Every structure is written in structure tokens, then in C-alpha cells.
Amino acid sequence: VAGIITLTTDFGLDDGYVAAMKGVILGLNPDVRLVDISHQVPPGDIGRAAFILGSVYRFFPGSTVHLAVVDPGVGTSRRAIILQTPDGSFIGPDNGVLTFVIENYCTPAGENMALLSQEAMAVEIAKRRFFHEPVSSTFHGRDIFAPVAALLAIGAPLADFGPRVDSLLVLPCPRPQKEPDGSVRGHVQYIDHFGNLVTDIRTAQLPSGRVSIELLGRVISGLGHNYADTGELVAVIGSSGYLEVALAGGSVETFLGARLGDSVIVRLSA
Amino acid sequence: VAGIITLTTDFGLDDGYVAAMKGVILGLNPDVRLVDISHQVPPGDIGRAAFILGSVYRFFPGSTVHLAVVDPGVGTSRRAIILQTPDGSFIGPDNGVLTFVIENYCTPAGENMALLSQEAMAVEIAKRRFFHEPVSSTFHGRDIFAPVAALLAIGAPLADFGPRVDSLLVLPCPRPQKEPDGSVRGHVQYIDHFGNLVTDIRTAQLPSGRVSIELLGRVISGLGHNYADTGELVAVIGSSGYLEVALAGGSVETFLGARLGDSVIVRLSA
Amino acid sequence: VAGIITLTTDFGLDDGYVAAMKGVILGLNPDVRLVDISHQVPPGDIGRAAFILGSVYRFFPGSTVHLAVVDPGVGTSRRAIILQTPDGSFIGPDNGVLTFVIENYCTPAGENMALLSQEAMAVEIAKRRFFHEPVSSTFHGRDIFAPVAALLAIGAPLADFGPRVDSLLVLPCPRPQKEPDGSVRGHVQYIDHFGNLVTDIRTAQLPSGRVSIELLGRVISGLGHNYADTGELVAVIGSSGYLEVALAGGSVETFLGARLGDSVIVRLSA
Numbered sequence: 001v002a003g004i005i006t007l008t009t010d011f012g013l014d015d016g017y018v019a020a021m022k023g024v025i026l027g028l029n030p031d032v033r034l035v036d037i038s039h040q041v042p043p044g045d046i047g048r049a050a051f052i053l054g055s056v057y058r059f060f061p062g063s064t065v066h067l068a069v070v071d072p073g074v075g076t077s078r079r080a081i082i083l084q085t086p087d088g089s090f091i092g093p094d095n096g097v098l099t100f101v102i103e104n105y106c107t108p109a110g111e112n113m114a115l116l117s118q119e120a121m122a123v124e125i126a127k128r129r130f131f132h133e134p135v136s137s138t139f140h141g142r143d144i145f146a147p148v149a150a151l152l153a154i155g156a157p158l159a160d161f162g163p164r165v166d167s168l169l170v171l172p173c174p175r176p177q178k179e180p181d182g183s184v185r186g187h188v189q190y191i192d193h194f195g196n197l198v199t200d201i202r203t204a205q206l207p208s209g210r211v212s213i214e215l216l217g218r219v220i221s222g223l224g225h226n227y228a229d230t231g232e233l234v235a236v237i238g239s240s241g242y243l244e245v246a247l248a249g250g251s252v253e254t255f256l257g258a259r260l261g262d263s264v265i266v267r268l269s270a
Numbered sequence: 271v272a273g274i275i276t277l278t279t280d281f282g283l284d285d286g287y288v289a290a291m292k293g294v295i296l297g298l299n300p301d302v303r304l305v306d307i308s309h310q311v312p313p314g315d316i317g318r319a320a321f322i323l324g325s326v327y328r329f330f331p332g333s334t335v336h337l338a339v340v341d342p343g344v345g346t347s348r349r350a351i352i353l354q355t356p357d358g359s360f361i362g363p364d365n366g367v368l369t370f371v372i373e374n375y376c377t378p379a380g381e382n383m384a385l386l387s388q389e390a391m392a393v394e395i396a397k398r399r400f401f402h403e404p405v406s407s408t409f410h411g412r413d414i415f416a417p418v419a420a421l422l423a424i425g426a427p428l429a430d431f432g433p434r435v436d437s438l439l440v441l442p443c444p445r446p447q448k449e450p451d452g453s454v455r456g457h458v459q460y461i462d463h464f465g466n467l468v469t470d471i472r473t474a475q476l477p478s479g480r481v482s483i484e485l486l487g488r489v490i491s492g493l494g495h496n497y498a499d500t501g502e503l504v505a506v507i508g509s510s511g512y513l514e515v516a517l518a519g520g521s522v523e524t525f526l527g528a529r530l531g532d533s534v535i536v537r538l539s540a
Numbered sequence: 541v542a543g544i545i546t547l548t549t550d551f552g553l554d555d556g557y558v559a560a561m562k563g564v565i566l567g568l569n570p571d572v573r574l575v576d577i578s579h580q581v582p583p584g585d586i587g588r589a590a591f592i593l594g595s596v597y598r599f600f601p602g603s604t605v606h607l608a609v610v611d612p613g614v615g616t617s618r619r620a621i622i623l624q625t626p627d628g629s630f631i632g633p634d635n636g637v638l639t640f641v642i643e644n645y646c647t648p649a650g651e652n653m654a655l656l657s658q659e660a661m662a663v664e665i666a667k668r669r670f671f672h673e674p675v676s677s678t679f680h681g682r683d684i685f686a687p688v689a690a691l692l693a694i695g696a697p698l699a700d701f702g703p704r705v706d707s708l709l710v711l712p713c714p715r716p717q718k719e720p721d722g723s724v725r726g727h728v729q730y731i732d733h734f735g736n737l738v739t740d741i742r743t744a745q746l747p748s749g750r751v752s753i754e755l756l757g758r759v760i761s762g763l764g765h766n767y768a769d770t771g772e773l774v775a776v777i778g779s780s781g782y783l784e785v786a787l788a789g790g791s792v793e794t795f796l797g798a799r800l801g802d803s804v805i806v807r808l809s810a
Contacts, residue, residue: 004296004300006289006293011733012733013283013553013576013578013579013580014578014580014732014733015578015592015732015733016577016578016592016593016595016596017732017733017779019546019575019576019577019578019596019599020595020596020599020779022575023546023575023596023597023599023600023601023604024599026544026573026575026600026601027599027600027601030544030573030601033296033300034575035289035292035293035296035304036283036289037286037289038283038284038285038286038289039283040283040284043733043734044789052285052286053286055286055290056286056289056290056293057293059289059290059293059294059297059402059412060293060296060297061293061296061297061300064293072767072788072789073766074766074767075765075766075767076766132599136777136778136779137765137766137776137777138766138767138776138778138779138784138786139778139779142599142779143779192284192285192287193281193282193284193285193287193313194282194313225345225407226343226344226345226346226407226408227342227344227345227408236407236408237406237407238406238408238409239287239290239406239408239409239412239413244408246408248342249314249342251313274566274570276559276563283553303566303570305559305562305563305566305574306553306559307556307559308553308554308555308556308559309553310553310554322555322556323556325556325560326556326559326560326563327563329559329560329563329564329567329672329682330563330566330567331563331566331567331570334563462554462555462557463551463552463554463555463557463583464583495615495677496613496614496615496616496677496678497612497614497615497678506677506678507676507677508676508678508679509557509560509676509678509679509682509683514678516678518612519584519612
């Protein structure tokens with residue numbers, strides 16, 4: 001077995017686009033393991049793809065190659081990149097789709113730019129000799145990213161693919177803020193298939209002590225331990241390490257009409 | 271290749287939850303084969319997951335490990351179990367999701383409880399040393415079931431995971447009844463993607479001789495041999511061994527407004 | 541690793557049908573690679589399955605076995621076939637689902653029939669000894685096509701499966717026509733997940749010179765190079781080698797209310 005390649009795209013499962021990428025990969029690297037992360041990212045939703053990949057990559061071996069193709073600018077001058085970190089290698093357009101990976105290996109350099117720290121290294125994919133010819137102008141996932149992933153998983157050195165780059169594009173994520181009274185104000189940053197709300201507040205950012213959680217006019221007292229603690233709203237430390245709000249046996253999204261970006265405030269209980 | 275692991279969940283394909291489980295599995299057992307059964311089980315629908323797994327597991331080698339994670343009680347005191355049978359090993363919460371497997375290896379012991387026969391053996395998953403730490407309270411699929419499946423597929427003995435249990439929880443399934451006049455009264459127990467109605471009446475339970483099938487005010491004369499026998503309703507012995515009602519080129523579910531639990535009566539024709 | 545098998549079906553991802561096929565395949569050929577092309581073909585939509593498979597198979601190694609099971613006539617007298625070509629082997633019902641493969645290796649012989657050329661060879665699947673018994677009348681994907689694919693991928697010779705056939709059924713596809721004034725009149729033949737319209741006009745059939753593209757009362761001037769060239773409609777040579785019409789950042793299907801079969805006219809610009 002020559003490595004693992006994961007795939008995160010907005011290609012959906014109706015057409016043959018994902019399979020075309022897999023065919024190209026298997027033609028070059030017949031023994032690689034292919035794992036779908038999600039192909040149901042809404043078309044062009046770079047932020048959602050970035051969050052999904054960011055919440056999953058740590059559960060794969062560090063030798064894994066993660067391919068992320070949500071690429072509304074395909075065929076334009078946006079760069080294609082490879083990012084190598086101790087926790088995995090990542091391939092995709094330089095459009096922010098790797099934001100939740102990059103943020104662990106960088107110092108910020110402006111709202112949309114990150115300078116890589118020494119733990120990580122990135123190159124621009126520039127050398128055509130690895131591409132699947134003829135390269136289409138609309139499907140770089142198949143013609144550029146797939147063959148590069150196949151060869152990287154075999155062990156081709158990073159320098160074979162193009163010149164080193166030191167700064168990468170990141171999305172301007174909302175961040176939770178600490179208020180003067182000790183409370184933390186965050187946001188809903190992801191809503192999952194169950195309608196659970198994943199906030200941007202990490203465990204370490206929670207006030208220590210008993211807390212209450214406010215969102216959309218509701219107040220939840222204390223953190224629960226699981227989704228079944230109650231028939232009503234429950235706040236838990238979710239499996240991604242962020243504060244989550246759930247509704248036992250239902251969808252909070254539907255129940256509260258919650259949306260991405262909604263404010264969530266965590267206060268120390270009186 | 272170290273075994274096959276199948277996955278049946280209600281996690282959907284939008285998020286990264288299934289991939290996180292696969293990453294954990296591949297980290298422990300890099301050569302295992304992973305096969306998705308379904309991740310489109312409606313959230314918390316234990317009965318539907320149980321039927322799907324029950325209709326599929328016999329088509330896999332007996333060495334296969336089947337992982338079933340439809341687990342609305344995750345993090346509560348519900349047990350996590352491994353069930354080993356000649357036809358496969360099964361891992362999941364002890365909440366009925368293995369009902370259609372258990373029923374082949376048990377004697378009933380009350381409406382919701384089954385005593386395992388000697389062909390099968392079960393243990394409660396209790397020893398933490400195999401878990402993926404830190405164990406979240408909301409995602410045992412990733413932190414408990416996935417690593418246990420990976421190690422079981424490698425060949426770890428059942429006793430390594432916890433103490434033996436003899437009775438398991440099963441769902442109270444509707445069963446077809448033989449009426450005094452020789453007819454059989456069953457129910458719609460599953461509706462598939464095509465809108466075909468799968469009843470709970472097995473081939474062996476059909477009256478011998480020419481039959482007619484009644485449901486929702488319609489009468490179907492005789493069993494057909496395939497879906498194309500007619501432009502109207504057709505009753506066939508379906509591929510799972512149950513009597514099915516289908517509509518050639520369409521959905522019976524939509525055509526008749528059929529629902530789970532609807533009565534289906536099979537009579538000997540006059 | 542003993543080969544690659546791809547799967548294209550209308551079985552959807554909700555039920556266990558696809559997994560049952562995979563279980564049968566892995567029981568016979570434990571080392572084969574399985575790749576899903578699409579299982580989201582609308583029930584019975586042979587033409588859509590044919591297009592999807594036709595646009596993807598060339599990206600797989602020539603040793604790949606492609607299984608296509610969109611089979612509304614399952615259990616009737618329609619033939620089951622294997623088609624072997626230099627670009628891959630194909631298994632499915634003889635109902636047109638292989639049309640976009642066959643057209644590359646045949647001479648037409650009437651509207652719905654194609655005579656194979658010498659490059660390709662086909663057999664009817666007739667010998668039961670390879671079937672998964674008992675063979676159901678409604679799920680030949682599992683009981684006939686899956687085991688045949690497994691054994692073909694291992695290297696079983698074509699003649700083992702049944703007698704040679706020389707003519708195969710093909711769908712009567714709309715073809716673009718060259719008009720007296722040099723323009724080309726084609727049709728929308730596929731609409732993808734993004735709402736992009738794929739026409740039946742191949743690159744080689746485009747008039748040489750600067751063109752304009754008309755559909756549904758709109759005129760697009762010239763071919764673009766990618767989807768991001770404009771905020772409006774754009775015509776591009778798509779990744780399948782056909783002329784496509786797209787809307788940057790949106791769905792043309794929705795924007796224009798486009799449908800399969802809609803006329804697309806390409807004219808030389810004045």
C-alpha cells in the first residue's frame with residue numbers, strides 16, 4: 001500500500017467527476033488508499049470545505065495526502081499549491097480551502113494572508129510534466145491535482161512540483177472575543193447534517209467555572225455531557241473540540257432557525 | 271489485506287464524520303478494506319439501519335466486521351457491544367441496531383430482549399485501552415467503535431474488549447400472522463429508494479398455491495417474476511427473501527401513498 | 541491487487557443494494573479495487589448512466605472492469621453482456637447503457653443497433669456456473685453482474701461466460717448537424733450537478749474561427765477559457781470534450797430553465 005489520499009470536493013455524487021479523479025490517481029498509483037471526506041460541499045463554498053477538512057485531517061496518519069478541490073476560480077491565475085505539515089500533506093487551490101490547516105502552522109500576515117512557520121512547507125504546483133494531458137481549463141481536479149496527489153503519495157519530493165512559496169491565502173474567519181466581563185462571544189461557524197450548531201469557541205477558550213450559553217434569545221445552563229441529557233437544548237464540547245449546541249432527538253438549526261454567523265455568548269454563571 | 275470492515279451510520283455524507291472514523295481505522299489497520307453500506311439512515315432511525323444491515327451482511331465473507339453506528343444515546347449508559355457469529359462480526363450500541371442479525375442466533379426473552387444461542391457470542395466493549403483518546407462524549411463512532419473494529423479485523427480476540435454478555439436488546443418487530451382461513455397478514459417493513467415496498471412476509475411463510483395480495487384497497491393477483499411483468503402493481507419475491515410490492519417503472523410508495531406498517535394480506539386464490 | 545472494478549447504478553445510496561454487490565465481489569476477489577462512479581442515476585435513466593460512464597471510463601486503466609447496472613428490464617429476456625475493448629471491459633444489460641462506449645468501436649446498423657468492429661469483442665452472459673445462487677429475479681446486479689465482474693477482474697477469459705455476440709443495442713442519440721451556412725446545431729445532452737449544460741457538440745465539430753453560441757434566446761460571443769471569465773453566461777470546451785454552457789458562480793439550468801434536448805446553435809461570427 002502506497003499511502004492514503006483523501007478527497008474533499010464540491011463535485012457532488014451525481015456525475016462522474018470524482019470517479020474521473022480516482023481513475024487518474026489509480027492509473028499512476030494503483031495501490032493507494034482512497035477515502036472520500038465529502039463531495040457534498042455546496043458549489044463554491046470554500047469556507048465549508050475548509051472547516052470539514054480541518055475537523056478531520058488529524059484523524060488520519062501524518063503520511064496522508066489530502067486533496068481539496070473546491071475551486072470556483074479554476075483556470076484563472078489563482079495558484080495551485082501543496083502544503084506539507086507534520087500532520088499531513090494538502091493539495092488544492094490557494095483560495096483559502098486549507099485555512100483550518102494553515103492556521104496551525106503560520107503567523108498571520110494581514111487579513112487574508114498567512115506566513116508559514118518553519119514546521120510547514122509549501123510549493124506552487126507549476127511543473128507541467130506531472131499533469132494529465134491535455135489539461136482542460138475547467139477540471140484541474142482531474143488533470144492537475146489528481147496526478148500530483150498520486151505522485152506525492154508515492155513519495156515524490158515536494159521540490160519536484162514547483163517553487164517554494166512562503167505565504168498562503170486564508171479566509172478571514174470570525175474569532176470568538178473575550179468581553180470585559182469575562183464572557184466569551186463567538187459565532188455559529190458550521191451546521192452539520194443533524195442540525196447541530198458548531199461554534200468557533202474552543203474548549204480552552206471557555207471561562208472556567210459553571211457557564212451559561214446564550215443564542216437566539218435562549219439561555220442554556222451549563223454544559224451537558226451528551227446529546228441525550230435532555231429533551232431540550234443542550235450545549236456540549238463537541239467532537240471537533242468546539243462548543244456545540246444540539247437538540248436531543250432533533251435539529252437545532254430547524255428548531256431555532258439558526259444560521260451561520262449567529263452570535264453565541266458564554267457567560268460565567270452567577 | 272487484513273479483513274473487511276463495513277460501515278452503516280446515520281452520519282450522512284455532507285460532514286466529515288464518516289471520514290474521521292475511516293482515518294482512525296486506517297491508522298490502526300492500514301490494509302483493511304472499507305465498504306460503506308449506508309450513511310443515509312435518517313438521524314436516529316435504528317429500525318431502518320437494522321433492516322439494511324440485516325439484508326446485506328450475508329453477502330459478505332464471514333470474516334467481515336460490520337460497524338453499525340446509529341446511536342441516539344451516545345454518551346449515556348447504553349452498552350457498546352461486539353457480536354460474533356459464523357456469518358460475521360458486528361459492532362455497535364446495544365440499542366437494537368443489530369436486531370435482524372441477532373434474531374438468527376437467539377431465543378426471545380421478552381419483547382425487547384434476546385438470549386444468544388451457542389452459535390453466537392457477545393461482549394460488552396469496556397476496556398478503554400483500545401479507545402482513541404481523548405474519548406469525546408458525542409462521537410463514540412470515531413473514538414470507540416472505529417478503533418475496536420480496526421483491531422477486531424486484525425484478529426484481536428473478543429475477550430480483549432470486555433466481559434461476555436448473554437442477552438441483547440432487540441427491537442419489537444411486527445411479525446406476519448397466520449389467520450384461521452390460511453391467509454397471512456403482514457406489514458410494510460421497509461420502503462426502498464425506488465419506492466418498492468418490502469413486507470415482513472418471508473418466502474417460506476407464503477401460503478402454497480396461487481395467491482392474491484391485498485394492500486391499501488388494491489388486490490394483486492399472483493406473484494410476478496420481475497418488475498417489468500406489468501405496467502401496474504406487481505408482487506414479487508424480492509431480493510432480500512421477503513414479499514415485495516412494486517410498480518413497474520414507478521414508485522408504489524408515491525402511487526399508493528404507502529407507509530411503514532401498512533397491512534399486507536396474502537390469501538390463497540379461490 | 542487484482543484489478544479495478546467501477547460501479548455505475550441507479551440504486552442510490554440509501555439502501556444496501558450497492559453494498560450487497562460489493563460483498564459478493566469481495567467474496568470472490570478480495571484484492572480488487574472498487575470505485576463508485578455514480579449510484580445517483582435517476583431510476584431507470586439508461587441514457588444518463590450511459591453518458592456518465594462514457595465520460596469517465598477513459599480515465600481508468602484499460603484493465604479496468606466497468607459495471608453498469610441501470611436495468612429496468614431485470615428478469616426479462618433482455619440480454620446481459622460483457623464488452624471488451626482496449627480501453628476497458630464493460631458489464632451490464634444490453635439495453636443501451638453502454639452506448640457511449642460502443643459508439644467508439646462499432647459501425648451503426650439501424651437506429652438502435654450497432655455492429656462491433658474488430659477492436660472490440662462482446663459475449664452474452666449465459667453460463668450460470670458463475671452466478672451467485674439462488675439467483676433472484678429482481679437483483680441481477682448482485683447475483684449475476686457482480687460475480688461476473690469479480691471473476692473477469694481476476695482474469696477469467698471472456699469465452700467462459702457465454703457465446704459471442706456481434707451486435708449490441710444502442711440508444712438513438714441526438715447528433716449535432718451541420719447546416720448549409722456552416723453553423724452547427726446540437727443539443728443539451730447532459731446537465732451536471734453545477735447546472736452546467738453539456739451539449740453533444742464535440743470540439744472537432746466546432747466551426748473554425750470565432751464563433752457565437754445561441755440557446756434559449758441568448759447569444760454568447762466566443763468561447764471562454766474557464767468558468768470565471770465572466771459573471772454571465774460562458775461557453776467553454778468542457779472537460780469531457782464537448783461544448784458546455786455555464787454560468788460563473790451559478791446554475792445555467794436554473795437561470796435559463798434549460799432542459800435536456802434544448803437546441804444549441806454555433807455560428808461563425810460575422
